[in-house]
Amino acid sequence: MHTMTLSPKYVTTIKQGFPLILREAVSGPLPTEEGQLFYLVDAQKHYLATAYYGKQNKGIGWVVTTDQQQTIDVAFFKQLLQRAFARRQHLFNSTTTTAFRVFNGEGDGLGGLTIEYFDGYYVVNWYSAGIYRWRTMIYEALQQVVTIKALYEKKRFDDHGQYIDQDDFVFGEPANFPLVVKENNMHFAVDLNDGAMTGIFLDQRHVRQAIRDRYAKNTNMLNTFSYTGAFSVAAALGGAKQTTSVDVAKRSLPKTTEQFEVNAITAPQAIKVMDVFNYFKYAQKHGLTFDLVVLDPPSFARTKKTTFSSSKDYPKLLEDAIAITAKNGVIVASTNNAGITMKRFKQMVSQAFGQRKYRILETHQLPEDFYVDQRFPEFNYLKVLFIKKQF
Structure with missing residues (x-):
């Protein structure tokens, strides 16, 4: 069995159950093939865990078991x-x-x-x-x-x-x-053989339910980075007077239309195929305001004229949203950037609002089916805040 020595400062972490093997945590030559099992040992060559070698952006592999006698079959x-x-x-x-x-x-x-x-x-x-x-x-x-x-x-x-x-x-x-498929009695059309995405992000299930059940009624709702419009569907089913879905991808128009159709939503809904940041400028220029605004951007995005990084640009995105949110309106701010902690995300909100008053109404992270070990919150990548604008 290939063996790698764990740096002393990582031994306690692995013993506590942390599953990810960072490259800087181990010394010695890497296994020769991805998928190969190897032992993790401490400086005294005591067995700590069995892991598999698999390179990805998070590290070089994952712990499989801490039982040296366990057969992986x-x-x-x-x-x-x-x-x-x-x-x-x-x-x-x-x-x-x-x-x-x-x-x-x-x-x-x-x-x-x-x-x-x-x-x-x-x-x-x-x-x-x-x-x-x-x-x-x-x-x-x-x-x-x-x-x-x-x-x-x-x-x-x-x-x-x-x-x-x-x-x-x-x-x-x-x-x-x-x-x-159904989600809390809402219907969503999915395609499981159409590239990387299926048509719905399952980790937002509780957020969509909250929008439908507690925030949508009688609102004018804006859904940015809308993908296939799932948040807009939830708002429409929750009694929103109007939804506007904005996404730069051309396929967002037919995909969002499809989601409305499978839910028998017949009232006209606005779907804009354009850069979200350009839409913010358009809305401000024309004096548009919204009672409910959803911000669920990718961690990183690039268009012909715009580059967005959530770790750097989220406060500015929030500022743009605040400008077109009605008084006492609600902003649903979401990020799936694992590098942003909930504490940091709340600091971004505070930075965007400055001296202006706001109140956080609800917080959400991953739903229970996206099970994570609560000892390691860095794996709970989703952070969602329902924020009430009070000015």
């Missing part, structure tokens, strides 16, 4: 999957939600791998060539745990850590797309 993966699925049993039993995450990487004991459920169809996301080498065993274990209508996979890696575009169908009876 189909039975091992089956046990991990059974435990993860048991955690989501309430969602499997739900009659109102048929799309959710069933395995959340390191939170469920195996970093670099996530699995999502869409009404009997499954999508497996692979984040490194290392974990992908274990694909056959993991798929065998998965089939022993659940009945699968069809399985799709997404390889979110290449030599540069980017998504590999491919035919994502693996086995089963292919679905007819769009497949319509």
